[in-house]
Amino acid sequence: MVGKFESNKDLVQELTSSGAQRVGKIATLVTGTVAEVAREIGEFVTDVIEMREAAAAARRDAAQDRAEAEFAEAGDVETGTVDLDAPATGDLDPAPVLAEPSDKA
Template structure:
């Protein structure tokens, strides 16, 4: 095997190793982005559910309490 062929094989192996490394890093980054987006989405969902629960509690309190009239509660309190 000549010097040219050995050098070609080394360059080829180096390029293949580099491409494989870039591919693995891309998978890691893609998975990380997906995980972050999922966590943010879950957080927003929880916040929406807490807001709706608070709204329902205010409405329930207004309908059960004789001191509070439904007319005294603004639409922002009832509907967020």
């Protein structure tokens, strides 16, 4: 027959073993969760960076499109010709017209 002391020792041993296993499983769950959270945060930051780069590229494209449209308004982009009858734009001063020399000098 097993004595009271040995019975208590076996009980403490089983409780300690079971507790250690439970703590180990909980630690594994916590470690896995922390790793998943870190991965999700990293992917979110990557998405933010990609969105910033896409927005910057869109701004560059829009600026280039505006510049091309302004150039196209000034002349035919395909042939390189300019419509001389089109009204002038901008603050350009017309060239001064020189008077023809007179014989009265």
